[in-house]
Amino acid sequence: MLMWHPHQPAESGCMIAVENLTKRYGTFTAVDAITFEARPGSVTGFLGPNGAGKSTAMRMMTGLTPPTSGRSTILGHPYASLPNPARHVGVMIDATAQHPGRTGREVLHLIGMQIGVPKARVEGALQLVGLTDEESKRRVRNYSLGMRQRLGLAGALMGDPQVLVLDEPANGLDPQGIHWMRQLLRAYADQGGTVLLSSHLLHEVQIIADDLVMIGRGRIVAQGSKADLLGAAGTRANSVDNAVLAAALQARGVEVTGDRTGVVAKTDAETVGRAALEAGVVLTELRTSGAEGLEEMFLALTAADARDSGPAAAKDAA
Incomplete structure (x- = not known):
């Protein structure tokens, strides 16, 4: 398998730091004062059911949605303050948000031109994510969801970043594709990169993650190393x-x-x-006990949070 070599971190410590990050829409709180860190050389699983606030939190981290309060930094700076951010942070928030009339290769060429990387990077990215030459020449409108996920990840890797922020990257992938993505992201982290990976599939992330952050109804209900949380699961x-x-x-x-x-x-x-x-x-x-234990713990924690919070005012748009 072709390996990607992220730039080595220029400083030690956390690569992503989130402090009391909050987003409100009127009277509805989508993300409620969350605080956590993601370390270099690790995969952090950001877990929660659909509508828990994962996507909203990631959009705030990457400058797509302004926070109501709190802050987040990547490599010690707000995302928008990074020079040419895509050279430092690879982001995949919505893999379906690609121009349907362009080919996969054109999508990557445009990304490369925007961020100033060599044309050869396109071939490397396509090879890395397993899109063939024939597939890269198809229009995106003819891509399956799994192919769009691969293309989105290729785009996130184009800048040779130190950090990856990926929202539900396994969505639409078949079992073989999920296994491939696990290997890719594990290798990326083992080479010094930092991965923040969101999912509502606890079992899939539990296999690859080093650290886990579990969110329900906009609040963090548990976080820590996988070993600690699995020990708690029994x-x-x-x-x-x-x-x-x-x-x-x-x-x-x-x-x-x-x-x-x-x-x-x-x-x-x-x-x-x-x-x-x-x-x-x-x-x-x-x-x-593994994923079953984590699921039981997560359901218990989110049920307790729901009792404490009362009925939801609205559903998170994330």
């Missing part, structure tokens, strides 16, 4: 004697629930393994 285990295993975990002060498939402990896998070892119980299964 560990599923099965053994030759689940009663003994559960007792050993409870003796350690771990909350344990059980069903016909085994036990679920509200702790990390290492703690469960050590408890089983000390109790002399053979484990037959040990895995993090």
Whole structure:
């Protein structure tokens, strides 16, 4: 697979910093004082259901929507203050917002001319996202949604940026395409780039992300490293004697629930393994609850937030 080499960060620390970012439309608050950071060399998953405020937040980060209050910076500066921003930040907010009468190749050539990169970058971007020469010569109106997503990502990468801000990039991709995108973005981050990736699909982002920010009804309901949040989601285990295993975990002060498939402990896998070892119980299964646990946690958190907030005044346009 062709690798992209983002410019190495000129400074350490967070590449994206969001501080009390808020957007109101009349009496409706679409984004409510959110604060988080995205680090270099990492993929940050920005998760939430449709209408949670993800797109609105990303539009504020990239200068497309003015915030009501709060601020966001990328590489230490507001997006609009960056010189030739596309050379530093690759943005894909709406992959369908492409001129239908142009070919994919023309779209990329125009981006290259606007941001001042060599013509050869077009070929590299097309190869990187898996659009063939024949596909690049088709009119965008004849592209599938998945092809538009690939073209949008190619456009975001044209400037060889340090940071990627991508809104629902897996939308419309088939399983093979989703797997390809995971590999691409993981390689980009591993080479020092920063990725902020929004999605309503917790499982897909959980596979690739290093850090997670979960948003519901415009508010952040949970954030942290994937390891910490998965630990909070719990560990599923099965053994030759689940009663003994559960007792050993409870003796350690771990909350344990059980069903016909085994036990679920509200702790990390290492703690469960050590408890089983000390109790002399053979484990037959040990895995993090994973996406199911995250989904359960997210639903519980957003339900609590909804109870605290009362009925929504309107639906977020994001």
